[in-house]
Amino acid sequence: MHMRVSQPRDSSPNLQSEVTESIRGAMQKFLGKPVTPPVVPTDEVVALRQGDSSSPLRENMFNLTLWFDDVLDVDKLSSALGRLVEIGNWRILGARLRANGGALEHHIPARYDEKRPGFTLTSASYAATLAKTLPQASYHPRVVCTAQQLDQLVQHAARPTKIDDWLYTDRPQLCLHVATFADATAITITWPHTMSDLSGIGVFLEAWTAILRGDETAVPELRPASEDPLATLGSRVPPQQFVHFHRQVKIPGLLRLAFRSTIERLFFPREEHRLVCVPHGFLAQLHAKAQEELHDIDGPAPGFVSESDVLLAWWVRAICAVLNPRPSQTILLVNIFDTRPILRETHLPPPSFYLGNAIANSYTLTTARRVLQDPLGRVAAEIRQALNQQRTLEQVEAQAALEKLTWERSNHPTYLGDGGMLFQVCANWGKARLYDMDFAGAMQGNPGPKKKPSFVHTTRYTHCSSWRNIGVVLGRDTGGNWWISWNLRAQLWPKLERWMEESVPT
Numbered sequence: 001m002h003m004r005v006s007q008p009r010d011s012s013p014n015l016q017s018e019v020t021e022s023i024r025g026a027m028q029k030f031l032g033k034p035v036t037p038p039v040v041p042t043d044e045v046v047a048l049r050q051g052d053s054s055s056p057l058r059e060n061m062f063n064l065t066l067w068f069d070d071v072l073d074v075d076k077l078s079s080a081l082g083r084l085v086e087i088g089n090w091r092i093l094g095a096r097l098r099a100n101g102g103a104l105e106h107h108i109p110a111r112y113d114e115k116r117p118g119f120t121l122t123s124a125s126y127a128a129t130l131a132k133t134l135p136q137a138s139y140h141p142r143v144v145c146t147a148q149q150l151d152q153l154v155q156h157a158a159r160p161t162k163i164d165d166w167l168y169t170d171r172p173q174l175c176l177h178v179a180t181f182a183d184a185t186a187i188t189i190t191w192p193h194t195m196s197d198l199s200g201i202g203v204f205l206e207a208w209t210a211i212l213r214g215d216e217t218a219v220p221e222l223r224p225a226s227e228d229p230l231a232t233l234g235s236r237v238p239p240q241q242f243v244h245f246h247r248q249v250k251i252p253g254l255l256r257l258a259f260r261s262t263i264e265r266l267f268f269p270r271e272e273h274r275l276v277c278v279p280h281g282f283l284a285q286l287h288a289k290a291q292e293e294l295h296d297i298d299g300p301a302p303g304f305v306s307e308s309d310v311l312l313a314w315w316v317r318a319i320c321a322v323l324n325p326r327p328s329q330t331i332l333l334v335n336i337f338d339t340r341p342i343l344r345e346t347h348l349p350p351p352s353f354y355l356g357n358a359i360a361n362s363y364t365l366t367t368a369r370r371v372l373q374d375p376l377g378r379v380a381a382e383i384r385q386a387l388n389q390q391r392t393l394e395q396v397e398a399q400a401a402l403e404k405l406t407w408e409r410s411n412h413p414t415y416l417g418d419g420g421m422l423f424q425v426c427a428n429w430g431k432a433r434l435y436d437m438d439f440a441g442a443m444q445g446n447p448g449p450k451k452k453p454s455f456v457h458t459t460r461y462t463h464c465s466s467w468r469n470i471g472v473v474l475g476r477d478t479g480g481n482w483w484i485s486w487n488l489r490a491q492l493w494p495k496l497e498r499w500m501e502e503s504v505p506t
Contacts, residue, residue, distance in 0.1 A: 094118030202432030212441030234400030256419030
């Protein structure tokens with residue numbers, strides 16, 4: 001295993017850097033607390049934007065692993081990254097994260113070199129083959145493995161897992177590890193949530209692959225990190241106009257939620273993060289049936305529902321079925337979406353891309369009875385209706401205003417629903433097109449045909465109270481199969497597998 005840096009890319013260790021880190025390590029051990037690296041006078045210091053520095057974002061770090069069924073050239077990957085961090089505002093990828101009192105700052109080196117690289121890229125090579133190890137799609141939906149099982153194949157011992165791993169080191173924001181096998185390559189990207197949401201990582205991958213194929217003109221232009229165009233979001237519309245303003249959970253309800261969470265963890269301390277494959281043919285059948293149901297309910301002009309709406313409705317039903325809530329219990333689905341398309345005309349005009357966090361929530365409030373007993377098409381239509389209603393400029397503004405008001409008054413995010421609700425939180429990464437990223441330019445030898453990921457998985461490191469019933473729709477692979485990554489009480493997974501077996505049409 002070796003360290004690769006942006007420029008120059010020499011794998012030999014830097015003595016001065018090692019000595020500096022050794023001194024800081026000794027001081028940390030002596031003082032019993034982390035020691036912040038000294039400020040470099042030539043660094044450009046930029047305060048993090050308001051929307052990137054909240055407590056929930058500080059407490060979450062992500063790994064995203066792209067698997068390829070071929071061996072990629074690590075030197076080509078590193079060289080292309082080295083070029084990217086030198087282009088315009090893409091230099092922000094190499095910023096060092098620092099705390100100044102209670103605020104966070106980016107410290108951007110004046111130049112990237114061996115001592116202070118624009119990214120870290122470690123690599124490891126293994127003789128093993130993975131053809132029979134990686135999850136494969138089947139004809140029926142199934143739970144394939146845990147995310148931790150996949151992580152064990154590609155993990156790097158020194159990778160960051162908490163924000164202190166950036167704050168108290170000279171580590172760039174962007175960290176990568178490339179594991180090569182006899183027949184496969186896994187690229188793992190690690191970043192703090194304060195750097196970007198997944199849409200931003202998707203655009204980063206587009207920029208990286210553009211350089212790999214020799215097309216720098218296709219690298220998207222980034223908005224300067226010193227600009228905070230979303231700082232005024234929520235100032236034009238009062239919070240009372242948010243469609244669910246009246247459903248805020250008050251203090252008694254919050255206390256009840258906290259008590260229920262404590263009881264859950266007391267009696268069911270184990271949780272597991274697993275991956276689920278929903279095959280193309282199965283979901284196509286569900287989608288067709290859902291459309292028929294809506295036609296029967298709404299007549300000749302039924303409302304539109306997408307495959308992902310039906311997938312999410314089916315998944316919400318699956319979770320409710322194994323948790324067995326009371327029929328009258330409130331079910332809250334929090335569907336996270338990207339606000340950039342909505343804010344194009346007001347806050348985020350093209351052509352510059354906003355690398356940061358630009359997300360909002362669509363809230364679907366229903367009951368367990370409706371989720372479990374209504375036609376699946378009707379449940380999917382509720383999810384679509386909530387998206388259509390809340391994915392507007394007025395509602396995004398009103399939701400932002402409500403969030404600001406709640407933080408100012410209570411120092412916590414907004415909770416909607418009631419103290420007895422069962423909530424599920426989903427981020428749909430399908431629009432980031434992770435399975436469409438073409439890394440043919442990193443093939444060994446001359447570039448061949450398109451080389452897209454055969455599999456994608458993610459893990460999240462969180463240092464707040466870990467949420468259950470939360471996960472990600474990773475998107476559709478090249479075979480049209482959908483993949484879900486989800487965190488649940490460990491004892492529920494066998495029940496969920498049985499429910500999925502029983503849900504397959506005969």
